[in-house]
Amino acid sequence: MSGGRLSGRVAIVTGAGRGLGRSYALALADHGAAVVVNDLGGDLYGVGRDETPAQSVVAEIAAAGGRAVVSGHDVSDWDDARALVRLAVDTFGGLDILVNNAGILRDRLFANMSEEEWDAVIRVHLKGHAATARHAMEYWRNRAKSGAPVAASIVHTTSLAGLIGNFGQANYASAKLAVVGLSRTLALEGAKYGVRSNAVSPSARTRIEASLQPPEGDVFDVFHPDNVAPLICWLALADCPATGQVFQAYGNRVEVIAPSAIAVDVETDGRWKIEDLEFVLNHRLPRLPKLGDFVEGLPL
Numbered sequence: 001m002s003g004g005r006l007s008g009r010v011a012i013v014t015g016a017g018r019g020l021g022r023s024y025a026l027a028l029a030d031h032g033a034a035v036v037v038n039d040l041g042g043d044l045y046g047v048g049r050d051e052t053p054a055q056s057v058v059a060e061i062a063a064a065g066g067r068a069v070v071s072g073h074d075v076s077d078w079d080d081a082r083a084l085v086r087l088a089v090d091t092f093g094g095l096d097i098l099v100n101n102a103g104i105l106r107d108r109l110f111a112n113m114s115e116e117e118w119d120a121v122i123r124v125h126l127k128g129h130a131a132t133a134r135h136a137m138e139y140w141r142n143r144a145k146s147g148a149p150v151a152a153s154i155v156h157t158t159s160l161a162g163l164i165g166n167f168g169q170a171n172y173a174s175a176k177l178a179v180v181g182l183s184r185t186l187a188l189e190g191a192k193y194g195v196r197s198n199a200v201s202p203s204a205r206t207r208i209e210a211s212l213q214p215p216e217g218d219v220f221d222v223f224h225p226d227n228v229a230p231l232i233c234w235l236a237l238a239d240c241p242a243t244g245q246v247f248q249a250y251g252n253r254v255e256v257i258a259p260s261a262i263a264v265d266v267e268t269d270g271r272w273k274i275e276d277l278e279f280v281l282n283h284r285l286p287r288l289p290k291l292g293d294f295v296e297g298l299p300l
Contacts (some may be wrong), residue, residue, distance in 0.1 A: 006236060010092040010215050012036040012084060014132060015102030016076045017053025018118040019206035020225045025186035027229035027237060029066035038084060038102070040176075042191060053222030068094065073131050076123045081131035097236045098136045099155045100129040102180075110170040118171045125175035126182070130155050132269050133197075142192050149213055149240035150194030158199040158246060163257065178203075180246055181263040187244035188228045191287050195288075196243035198235050201257070202228040202252035203295045211265075222251035255294065 006100045011028045014019040017039030029035045037057045039051030054070045061068040069091050076091040104124045106117035133154055144150045161169045162176025179199060188195035205214065205224040214221055221227075228249045234240055246257040263286045268276060 004030065006097075006233065007032030009033045009096040009238065010088055010094050011097035011099060011236060012038060012071075012088050012095065012132065012136075013099040013101060014038045014084075014128065016040055016057055016099075019100075020202055021101040021203055021227060022053075022057050023229045024101060024223040024232045025068070026060060027226070027233050028097065029061040029068060029101075030064070030234050032066075033097065033236065034067040035061060035069075036071050036084065036091070037068050037087045038073060038075065040072060040074060040102075046274050056153050066069065072298040075100075075128040075147070077134050078134075081128075082135045084132060085135040089139065095136060095139055095154075096151065096238070098132055098230060098265075099236075100132055102128050105169075106171060108171075109168055113170065121171035125172065126178050129179050129182060131181070132209065134270070137186065137190060137193075137195065140190070140195050144193040152190070152193075152195045153236050153240065154183070154186060154190075154195065155232055155235050156180075156197065158197040158201045159183075160201055160203070160248070160294055163201060163246075163248075164294075183246075184244050185268050191243070194237075196240065198242050199246045200228070200231060200235070201246065201248045202229055203248070225249055226273045231295050251297055 006028060009032070011027065011033045013021050013025045013035060016025040021039065025035045025037050032263055037054045041053050050071065051070055051072050051273045054072065055137060058068040058070050069087065071084055073084040073087070075081055075084065085095060102124060104121060106121050125181040136154065140150050140152045156179045158179045159176040160166070161173040161174070162180065165173050183199040184236040190197055203223065204227065205223045206225060211241070231249045231254055235242060240291055248255040248257060264281070264284050266280045
């Protein structure tokens with residue numbers, strides 16, 4: 001693992017004990033990065049703690065000759081997030097890459113959703129991205145101000161649910177769209193400190209998306225989590241130019257999502273009348289996108 005494109009760089013991957021996070025951690029280590037493998041080890045709903053999954057990933061990395069350490073910090077806790085960043089710095093001498101991947105689900109029709117189900121998902125997905133990024137940004141800002149070189153990368157995890165909505169996932173979709181706003185803001189704020197920030201929407205077979213079954217026979221497994229890892233590693237490179245971008249990744253495809261754009265622009269003399277708005281807008285509104293517009297083969 002020495003001599004790779006990420007040799008000498010230090011990464012934190014949250015939710016790295018299983019699924020996509022595990023694939024990211026192993027790939028980053030395979031390319032030479034030292035990795036903090038963060039995972040609470042809870043279930044899909046965020047209940048319970050178990051360091052075994054993170055320990056298993058660390059053991060895999062070590063067996064292959066890499067460097068890694070276990071973190072059981074709660075990324076949605078401000079103080080734990082600070083301690084997570086400090087663990088990376090104290091253990092490996094710095095921090096260059098933050099991959100925010102940890103997440104849970106509490107799916108429910110919105111009319112039936114409890115306050116706790118809303119708060120839990122927003123806490124893990126949005127605050128869990130913000131808390132780690134907040135303390136990483138402080139670390140990088142202080143290094144830049146001291147004159148040390150900084151070439152840092154934050155990779156946030158968004159979702160098609162956030163970009164286009166999804167039935168029964170108002171809490172999850174809200175958090176994931178908010179992550180895009182967070183990422184683009186950090187791209188703006190981080191530029192002068194040498195920090196890039198991007199968001200990735202992965203489509204892969206995980207505990208969260210268990211409906212994507214492996215194919216039969218010796219064919220390419222489109223929804224294997226390992227397919228997304230190369231994009232994460234590219235974004236982690238010190239000289240990667242991407243910042244403020246949103247990517248959709250699955251199988252052998254990477255799609256760059258265009259920033260919000262004006263679809264219809266109409267104008268009148270003075271103030272609009274309801275009847276005039278009806279006339280110019282009723283038949284010009286863009287249709288809502290569907291999952292199939294972005295990812296072929298996803299269940300609709």
